[in-house]
Amino acid sequence: MILYVLRRLAATAAILLVVCAATFAIFYLMPADPAQGACGKACSPERIAEIRTTLGLNHSVFVQFRDYLVGIVAGRGFGTGAHAVNCPAPCLGFSFQTDQPVWRMLTDRLPVSVSIAVGAAALWLIVGVTAGVVSALRRGSLWDRAAMTAALGGVSLPVYFTALVLQYLLVVKLGLLPYPQAVPLTADPVGWAGSMVMPWITLAMLYAGIYARITRGEMLDSLGQNYVRTARAKGLSEPAVLRRHALRPALMPIVTIFGMDLGALLGGALITESVFGLPGVGKLAADAINSADQPVILGVTLFAASFVVLANVAVDLVYALLDPRVRAVG
Amino acid sequence: MTLLTVRDLTVDFAGGVRAVDGLDLDLAAGAVLGVVGESGSGKSVTSLAVMGLLPDARVTGEVRFDGRRLTGLDGRSLRRLRGDRIAMIFQDPLSCLNPYYPVGFQIAEAYRAHRRAGRREGHRVAVRMLDRVGIPEPERRARAYPHEFSGGMRQRVMIAMALCLEPDLLIADEPTTALDVTVQAQILELLRELREMSGTAVMLITHDMGVVAGLADEVVVMYGGRAVERGPVREVFYRPRDTYTKGLLACVPRVDGPLPDRLPTLSAREVTA
Numbered sequence: 001m002i003l004y005v006l007r008r009l010a011a012t013a014a015i016l017l018v019v020c021a022a023t024f025a026i027f028y029l030m031p032a033d034p035a036q037g038a039c040g041k042a043c044s045p046e047r048i049a050e051i052r053t054t055l056g057l058n059h060s061v062f063v064q065f066r067d068y069l070v071g072i073v074a075g076r077g078f079g080t081g082a083h084a085v086n087c088p089a090p091c092l093g094f095s096f097q098t099d100q101p102v103w104r105m106l107t108d109r110l111p112v113s114v115s116i117a118v119g120a121a122a123l124w125l126i127v128g129v130t131a132g133v134v135s136a137l138r139r140g141s142l143w144d145r146a147a148m149t150a151a152l153g154g155v156s157l158p159v160y161f162t163a164l165v166l167q168y169l170l171v172v173k174l175g176l177l178p179y180p181q182a183v184p185l186t187a188d189p190v191g192w193a194g195s196m197v198m199p200w201i202t203l204a205m206l207y208a209g210i211y212a213r214i215t216r217g218e219m220l221d222s223l224g225q226n227y228v229r230t231a232r233a234k235g236l237s238e239p240a241v242l243r244r245h246a247l248r249p250a251l252m253p254i255v256t257i258f259g260m261d262l263g264a265l266l267g268g269a270l271i272t273e274s275v276f277g278l279p280g281v282g283k284l285a286a287d288a289i290n291s292a293d294q295p296v297i298l299g300v301t302l303f304a305a306s307f308v309v310l311a312n313v314a315v316d317l318v319y320a321l322l323d324p325r326v327r328a329v330g
Numbered sequence: 331m332t333l334l335t336v337r338d339l340t341v342d343f344a345g346g347v348r349a350v351d352g353l354d355l356d357l358a359a360g361a362v363l364g365v366v367g368e369s370g371s372g373k374s375v376t377s378l379a380v381m382g383l384l385p386d387a388r389v390t391g392e393v394r395f396d397g398r399r400l401t402g403l404d405g406r407s408l409r410r411l412r413g414d415r416i417a418m419i420f421q422d423p424l425s426c427l428n429p430y431y432p433v434g435f436q437i438a439e440a441y442r443a444h445r446r447a448g449r450r451e452g453h454r455v456a457v458r459m460l461d462r463v464g465i466p467e468p469e470r471r472a473r474a475y476p477h478e479f480s481g482g483m484r485q486r487v488m489i490a491m492a493l494c495l496e497p498d499l500l501i502a503d504e505p506t507t508a509l510d511v512t513v514q515a516q517i518l519e520l521l522r523e524l525r526e527m528s529g530t531a532v533m534l535i536t537h538d539m540g541v542v543a544g545l546a547d548e549v550v551v552m553y554g555g556r557a558v559e560r561g562p563v564r565e566v567f568y569r570p571r572d573t574y575t576k577g578l579l580a581c582v583p584r585v586d587g588p589l590p591d592r593l594p595t596l597s598a599r600e601v602t603a
Contacts, residue, residue, distance in 0.1 A: 225425065226420060226422065226425040226426045227425065227426055227427055227428040227429075229383060229420070229426070230420065230426045230427070230428075230488075230491075231428070231439075232383055232412070233381060233383060233412055233413060233417070233418045233420075234412065234413040234417075234439060234440040234443060234491065235409050235410065235411070235412035235413030235414055235440065235443055235444060236409075236413075236439060236440075236443050237409065237443065238405075238409075240439075240443070244428075244431070244439075245428050248430055249428070249429075249430060322430070323429075323430065324429070324430065324432075324475040324477070325429060325475070325477050
């Protein structure tokens with residue numbers, strides 16, 4: 001088991017390196033000149049040449065990539081002499097727009113994205129799995145049909161639409177909630193929850209629909225398994241049959257997609273954050289794309305990709321804990 | 331004394347499929363009744379009907395166990411009998427064991443459900459049962475998972491699970507079909523031994539004439555959901571009266587006889603005539 005964990009972690013490091021190379025290649029080999037971007041609109045050729053030297057753009061792409069990686073691991077400096085700027089590890093460069101270190105921008109925005117992702121995940125997991133289980137147990141009933149129709153609706157509605165309708169109803173019409181603002185949980189728990197409710201519902205509607213449908217399908221599948229018949233033949237009570245022998249196997253695929261979805265969301269819910277104007281990682285990405293802020297785009301991409309990759313590892317480890325057959329192979 | 335009585339059992343599935351059609355069976359305490367027939371003859375459905383494990387079917391007729399009417403019994407009372415006084419083993423032991431739990435836990439589960447025993451006592455019973463069905467190192471193996479066992483070992487686990495509460499009736503639905511021939515022989519030997527020790531009555535469902543000949547006292551031959559012939563095993567085997575039984579027996583290849591060019595076949599018309 002320990003060997004399995006170590007092997008997985010080594011593989012993860014390799015994947016992250018590939019992700020780094022790919023994003024770096026895409027962004028730094030694009031036709032847009034980073035020096036031009038860093039300098040702004042009215043800019044003399046001399047100034048641009050100066051910036052090229054400072055950012056190390058005159059080196060080959062391999063040297064630039066190596067410097068970038070070194071910066072992430074050990075930190076790096078830009079420029080020389082009086083203009084030298086130090087960028088401590090993990091260094092993802094500086095924003096062209098604000099001159100702030102990208103890493104700090106990301107970590108400043110992270111709590112908002114985590115608040116949104118974790119709250120929404122808890123909500124959709126509870127609602128989706130419960131609805132799916134009940135639907136499976138009452139297959140063909142009115143509840144089943146209603147729940148599955150609602151799930152289809154949830155999956156089909158675009159996030160920006162749900163978000164705007166919610167905001168119109170809850171904030172504008174009914175005045176139940178304030179316009180969302182980034183309030184730290186530690187400073188004002190009630191205000192935090194009030195701001196987060198709408199993003200949570202928005203995202204949960206989308207994901208709960210998917211989870212309800214998957215849970216229902218998996219549950220029906222496991223209810224038809226021979227070992228469920230064995231459990232009944234043993235004379236176990238129906239709740240024990242359902243919980244231990246039907247639900248547990250049915251939840252295995254849910255573990256997989258839950259890990260992936262949560263990982264992806266931790267890297268920023270771009271549309272949701274933008275619609276509600278919440279300054280999370282997703283909003284940062286949207287703003288950076290709008291202003292062609294290359295170091296930030298690159299940083300956000302890497303950051304988000306790392307969450308997905310790490311979530312994958314977490315899923316694999318949890319899977320090994322839950323499924324004895326995976327453990328044996330690992 | 332009659333332990334199990336089945337009268338006029340009829341099982342209908344949605345879509346107008348009648349799997350069992352007016353079946354009568356009698357099984358004395360401690361006896362072994364073989365139920366043979368081809369696929370689709372209604373053997374397995376009969377056994378599930380006795381267990382009350384056919385939620386989607388319409389079951390009519392009467393099943394009596396130890397004087398109690400099982401048909402129409404409420405779910406709770408039926409559940410108390412299941413696993414405790416009537417146990418069942420199935421054809422494919424891998425798919426019948428839950429891959430996520432150690433086998434010891436799954437054996438103990440049956441015991442604990444009926445005896446209100448704790449984890450530790452359940453584990454002790456599981457280890458004892460694994461030992462009884464001939465699993466080496468039972469203490470260690472109780473903690474292993476189904477995928478870590480061979481097919482024959484898994485069926486031993488199933489038998490251990492079924493017999494841990496010393497039921498009065500064991501329904502064995504094709505217990506050896508999914509196994510190698512040599513393993514089949516071991517499992518049959520084990521069933522014979524355990525039966526002789528415990529006096530459990532067995533309803534043995536199979537399409538394998540050899541299995542019936544080796545284990546059963548009486549045999550019922552089923553075809554199309556009906557019993558076409560019944561009687562003591564020797565009588566049915568040596569003096570079959572029914573056309574279908576004769577056909578079925580003729581289909582059993584013999585190692586000691588001449589090799590036939592082709593196996594005999596029966597058309598449905600001959601059988602129902």
